[in-house]
Amino acid sequence: NAFHSNTASLTVGVGGGTSAFSGRIIDGGSYNGVECAAVSLTKQGGGIITLTGDNDYGGVTEVVVGELSLGGSLRSSVTVRSGGVLSSSGGRGATSGRVDVESGGTIHGGREAGALTVGELVLQDGAALDAYASGASVSKIISTSAPRVGALTVRLKNAMSAGAYALIEGPGNGSVSAVVTGENLSALYCVRYAWENGVKMTANNNTSIREGVLSGGGLLADASSSGLSAALQPSERGVTYHLFKTSNGVVSEAGAKEGTGGVLIFENLGAGVYSAKGSKDGCLRPMSGTVVISVDARAVSKGWLAHSIPEAVKATLERDAPTGKSSHFLFKDLYPSFRGKVIGSCEDTCRYYAGFQLSCDGSDFNTAVRWAAQLSLSLKKPGFPAVKLSDSLKADLGAQTFESTTFFDQTLRCEDDYEFIIDHASAKGNVPPGAVRLVIRLFKAYHAQMDPSAAVGESNFHVASAGQSASLSWSCAAPGAEEYDLEWVFIDACDGFSGSREEAFAFLEPVRVTVKGMEYSRTLYYPSGNVYYRIRPVGRQKLNPSRRTEGAWTYKGPFASTNHDESRTWQWQTVFSEEGKHKKSMSYYDATGRLRQQSVNLSSEGATLTGETLYDFEGRKSVEVMPVPSLGNSLSHKSNLNPFLAGAEVSGHVSPLRKKYHYDNGRTANSVLDSASSGAGRYYSSLNDIEHPHKDAVPRSGGYAYSQTEYTRDGTGRISRQGGVGKELRIDGPRAARHYYGSASQEELRRLFGDKIGKASHYKKDVMVDANGQASVFYKDQEGRTAATALAGGSPSNAEELASFAAQTGTPVTLRLDEKNS
Incomplete structure (x- = not known):
């Protein structure tokens, strides 16, 4: 159908809203022999009016308010006023007339990334062109005659793929009469629009310039001051x-x-x-972030705020100093305008006092060369000026200052999102890179006396349990809470428990720790079963701080536990100290009940020490391998931890079933531990790859990172030889300790005790020769009781003889110690 009009003007969209007209609008023709005036169309009101037919009217089209979208065609000229929008629907809109977009008006080729074709395009200064992307296409305007473009605003309405896109196409030599600006929705495109080959205007993707972040700023003492800085990172070469x-x-x-x-x-x-903006190849890309530098009126009238220790943080006779949590930043990573979070993890609603401490942890032992480090910093809350902390933090080896602290005098909350900003950082000399750090200490502000009915709440109690580890955290939901009782109980699957999590704590005695922080981590080494947790806040009575006010329990669980090593016999022990700190030890035994491997872990260190015990062919304890650290808190069994490297004398005798021959081989030279593999052989060698401040002080064992005991071959279990740790004290070396067992002679007993000592056959003599060649002699009666002891042997080369030893007379008694020893 066609819409015929005998009137000169047609107004649409007055009531607002969105609608579509699929018919045709044409001129009225003649009536009673009189030609009717050409139809003019005016778009008023908000919303979108879509014309999908092929319209044929000769008057003008005016878009005053709202959007006129062409899904078909016009032959009318179109004027887009300020606040009006002309667009294409379905990517096929067209008008053969001139389109004039005034300042404040907008034109685009359709939200489907289509095109709008016009007879002649005129974009006046202040007009706007919107560009919509869909896949690899972007909406555009096609002008059949040379377009005229003024100071245009181009708005990229959604993200585009990499590439250059035609926004306007037309014949002739188009020109831009003023600098073109752009709204950069995705921050991935440069504001650069230029005619290419005189026929089209393009927008270039700007992914070649990375987005940097500008930070810094703060408060100045007065309006004439300067000296603050801003940092932009990262920057890239060529920009x-x-x-x-x-x-x-x-x-x-x-x-x-x-x-x-x-x-x-x-x-x-x-x-x-x-x-800030980055410029490259004609592209100018805005960087993110702004820096505000302003004058602080408080600084002018009062001087900088003093930040001494808040009274609430000091310990008194009535209470301990409050505790909370801390974080740190290495000094070597700090620079002017560096920003960091004051409260790193936002999981609670507590208020904290913040202390900023420049500290040297003492891990660097080089004290021959002086060094000094200095920091000054400010605090910044979003939307507010930065506040400068007055005290400068210093660490100075020469002045023997290894720790300095300043406090902010107001309490902070997680949601305040405070940042600290480094205003100044300087170093003299070689500041130890891993030993000096900025530590942020957060002290929880005490509230009024806690309500006994207060609870953490299940939604505020979080348990993340996976494998052999569990991380627990909770929010500060109980005003007045100063610490928390955390309990857990493990119930074996074989116990047949089927009750609730509340009943689990009555079924078996739980383990309890009392902590002042709001997070706790532990390792789990249980048989198959379930673990249950509960927590309650604890406050202090105001008139009697030594007495606790205990809140209500909050429960979590069950959390399934599985036996981490069903093929071995193991025993796990935990020893607790204050604040829930604990030492864990895991012992692994063989089928005969002999201890094979033992690991010890300290919760505060994040490292585990593991040692091994090896047995000889008769099952006697023979080799003790030195403990070796490994990073992490795992207590799982470490297979093949300390492999031996077979020497030439034993290489033909060892096999998977004869590994003990490495060390239980009679008087053949023992094998050394493999330093290229793992365990103690590697750790106590030049190939040690575990980084820590004392790495260079770890001794080199030469492959002998173990001690050994050898027994006599008579089945008595008596010790024959003992070797220490290191090549110098190895059991095959000259400084191994030796043990001899025999009978005393009648002559030596008579010299010691006189003629009434009795028969020598009633006495035994044990001799132990130590690593320095000094012998300790023990005379024992037939009941095994020690009757006398003596020292024997020549004087060491580094010691003087006793005068009595040099002056002794008489014929010495000489006896062989090895006549009756195997």
Whole structure:
């Protein structure tokens, strides 16, 4: 159908809303021999009116308010006023007339990334072109005659793939009469629009310039001051970074720097709001972040705020100092304008006092060369000026200052999202890179006396249990809570328990720790079964701080536990100390009940020590391998931890079933531990790959990172030889300890005790020769009781003889110690 009009003007969309007209609008023709006026169309009201037919009217079309979308065609000229929008629907809209978009008006080729074809395109200064992307296509305007483009605003409405896109196409030599600006929705496109080959205008994707972040700023003492800085990171080579300052509504360039690949520092900045853009190959991409530098009236009238230790943080006779949590940043990673979170993890609603401490942990032993480190910093809350902390933090080896602290005098909450900003960082000499750090200590602010009915609440109690580890955390949901009782109970699957989690704690005695923080981690080594947890807040009575006010329990569980090593016999023990700190030990036994491997872990260190015991062919304890650390808290069995490297004398005698021959081989030279593999052989060698401050002080064992005991071959279990740790004290070396067992002679007993000592056959003599060749002699009666002891042997080369030894007379008694020893 066609819509015939005998009137000169047709107005649509007055009531607002969105609608579509699929018919045709045409001129009225003649009536009673009189030609009717050509129809003009005016779009009013909000919403979208879509014309999908092929319209044929000769008047003008005017878009005053709202959007007129062409899904068909026009032959009318179109004027788009300020606030009006002309678009294409379905990507096929067209008009053969001229389209004139005034300042404030908008045109686009359709939200489906289609095209709008016009007879002649005129974009006046202040007009807007919207571009919509769909896959590899972007909406565009096609002008059948040379377009005229003024100072245009181009708005990229959604993200595009990499590439260059035609936004306007037309014949002739188009030109842009003013600098083109752009709204950059995805921050991935540069604001660069130019005619290519005189026929189209393109928008270039800007992924070649990475987005940097501008940070820094703070408060100045007065309006004439400067000296604060802004940092941009990361920067990249080949890009020029421009810093722009806005002050009193005026924008000016405050500096430019070439990218270095690292952090760019713009220094000596005065009051104003700063932003940055990166420039490369004609593209100018905005960087994220702004820097605000302002004048603090408090600083002018009062001087900088003093930040001494808050009274609430000090310990008194009535209470201990409050505790909370801490985080740290290495000094070597800090620089002016560096920003970091004051409260790193936001999982609670507590208030904290924040202390900032520059500390040297003492792990560096090089005290010959002096060094000094100094920091000053500010605190920044989003939407507020930065507040400068007055005290400068220092650590100085020469002055023997290894710790300095300053406090912020107000309490902070997680949701405040405070950041600290490094204003100044300087170093003299070689500051130990891993030993000096900025530590942020958060002290929980005490509330009024806790309500005994208070509870953490199940939604605030979080348990993450996986494998052999569990991480527990909870929110500060109980005002007045100073610590928390955390309990857990394990119930074996064989116990047949089927009750609730509350009943589980009555079924078996739980384990309890009392902690002041709000998180706790533990390892789980249980047989198959379930673990249940519960927690309650604990406060202190105001008039009697030594007495506890205990809140209500919050329960979690069950959490399934599985036997981590069903093929071995193992025993797990945990010893607790204050604040839930604990030492865990795991012992693994063979089928005969002999201890084979033992691991010990300290919860506060994050490392595990593992030692092994080896037995000879007769099942006697023979070799003790030195404990070796491994990173992490795992207590699982470590197979083939300390492999031996077979020497030439034993290589033909060892096999998977004769591994003991490495060390139980008579008087053949023992094998050494393999330093290229793992365990003690590697740790106590030059191939040690575990980094820690004392790595260079770890001794080199030469493969002998074990001690050994050898027994006599008479089945008595008596010790024959003993070797110590290290090559010097190895059992096959000259400094091994030796044991001899025999009978005393009648002559030596008579010299010791006189003629009434009795027969020598009633006495035994044991001799132990130590690593220095000194012999300890034990005379024992027939009941095994020690009757006398003596020392024997020549004087060591590094000691003087006793005068009585040099002056002794008489004929010495000489006896062989090895006549009756195997």
